[in-house]
Amino acid sequence: MILRAILAGLLSLGVIVALGWAVLERPAPVENLPERVASAMPESGVEHPITAVLLNFRSYDTLLEIAVLLLAVVVALALREAQPDRPEQMGLDNPLLRSVMAWLLPLILVVAGFLLWAGSYQPGGAFQAGSVLAAAGVLLRLAGAHLGWLDNAALLRAGLALGLLTFIGIGMVVMLPGVPFLTYPEAHAGTLILAIELTLTLSIGLTLLSLFRLNPPYADDPDDARTQGGPKP
Amino acid sequence: MSGAISGYLVFAWSGVLLFGLGLFGFIAHRHLLRRLLAFNIMGSGAFLVLVGLAQDGRGVDPVPHAMVITGIVVAVASTALALVVFRRWYRASGRTDLPEDT
Numbered sequence: 198m199i200l201r202a203i204l205a206g207l208l209s210l211g212v213i214v215a216l217g218w219a220v221l222e223r224p225a226p227v228e229n230l231p232e233r234v235a236s237a238m239p240e241s242g243v244e245h246p247i248t249a250v251l252l253n254f255r256s257y258d259t260l261l262e263i264a265v266l267l268l269a270v271v272v273a274l275a276l277r278e279a280q281p282d283r284p285e286q287m288g289l290d291n292p293l294l295r296s297v298m299a300w301l302l303p304l305i306l307v308v309a310g311f312l313l314w315a316g317s318y319q320p321g322g323a324f325q326a327g328s329v330l331a332a333a334g335v336l337l338r339l340a341g342a343h344l345g346w347l348d349n350a351a352l353l354r355a356g357l358a359l360g361l362l363t364f365i366g367i368g369m370v371v372m373l374p375g376v377p378f379l380t381y382p383e384a385h386a387g388t389l390i391l392a393i394e395l396t397l398t399l400s401i402g403l404t405l406l407s408l409f410r411l412n413p414p415y416a417d418d419p420d421d422a423r424t425q426g427g428p429k430p
Numbered sequence: 431m432s433g434a435i436s437g438y439l440v441f442a443w444s445g446v447l448l449f450g451l452g453l454f455g456f457i458a459h460r461h462l463l464r465r466l467l468a469f470n471i472m473g474s475g476a477f478l479v480l481v482g483l484a485q486d487g488r489g490v491d492p493v494p495h496a497m498v499i500t501g502i503v504v505a506v507a508s509t510a511l512a513l514v515v516f517r518r519w520y521r522a523s524g525r526t527d528l529p530e531d532t
Contacts, residue, residue, distance in 0.1 A: 201457070201458060202458045204457075205453075205454050205457035205458040206454055206458075208453070208454075208457065209450040209451070209453045209454035209457075210450065212449070212450050212453055213446055213447060213449070213450035216446040216449060216450070216479075217443065217446050220439070220442050220443070220446060220479070220483070223483070230491050230492075230493050231489050231490065231491045231492065234491075234492050234493065246492035247492045247495050247496050247499065249492070250492045250493050250495075250496040251496040251499065251500070254493075255493065255496060258496075258497070258500070259496075259500055262500040262501075262503070262504055265504050265507070265508075266503065266504060266507050269504075269507040269508055269510070269511040270507070270511075272511055272514075273510065273511050273514045276514050276515065276518055277514070278518075278521075322499075324499050324500060324502075324503045325499075327503070328503065328506075401503060404507065405503075405506065405507065405510075408507060408510035408511070408514070409510065411514070412513070412514055412517060
């Protein structure tokens with residue numbers, strides 16, 4: 198046990214020294230990426246460089262990352278156990294939290310909408326807005342709301358897949374004039390990016406909320422599994 | 431090399447330290463939750479290195495920043511997925527670590 202800790206410490210120290218040396222002696226970049234991004238900004242359809250990289254210049258990466266999110270929530274859906282969903286067991290169902298939520302919820306939704314809209318000219322965008330939306334859902338859940346519409350399997354699946362499907366759909370529609378996948382026409386780039394971001398926001402928020410909600414608190418004790426005929430340790 | 435401790439590199443250095451700390455925790459601990467935390471600390475270190483190195487002399491490079499922003503959301507989702515798997519594992523076996531670790 199102590200030997201393990203000592204070895205781990207030595208290895209970590211070695212990695213820190215090696216990484217630090219790599220940071221110090223890193224080669225100068227051959228490409229001047231900030232300049233290339235800046236020169237391509239006018240044709241991106243948005244005014245903020247990070248959003249332009251995220252949804253135009255490197256949108257293929259973002260597409261695959263959304264696919265990873267969808268994959269994570271699909272696996273979590275497959276692994277969940279059938280159990281009654283009892284939000285009142287969150288133990289936070291009190292009148293104060295409920296009335297504060299009534300004030301907070303509209304504010305959170307406005308913030309999410311602003312972040313989404315602001316993404317085109319300042320820091321913000323689909324990922325931040327989606328996370329804020331998910332936070333609103335988690336808060337609602339902690340306050341004891343049932344969110345029963347999420348139990349509608351068809352609706353939930355459609356919502357989870359909406360972002361990725363819209364992304365792929367728009368990426369393929371723009372191929373019609375004969376350009377490569379995900380190459381937006383300059384004139385409509387801003388509108389297309391906003392449409393993608395809007396659906397991405399909804400799907401990201403729903404994904405994060407589902408990952409939280411799919412595992413309501415229940416007795417984690419393996420003894421319960423034993424009485425229900427589960428596998429033995 | 432001059433400018434080793436200059437402003438923008440502080441983030442990269444902190445990231446390197448966090449990565450090392452996370453690696454230590456990941457190896458030294460056997461409890462799955464501790465390992466998940468350690469792995470997340472490693473990930474945060476990697477993000478900090480990316481963000482820190484992206485702002486060298488010629489202004490901020492937006493490409494690593496865009497990578498980190500998606501990376502954070504993916505890290506949150508994968509952490510949640512890991513928690514789902516851990517809970518299933520604990521419920522099925524009653525253990526908080528992996529058998530080959532003991």
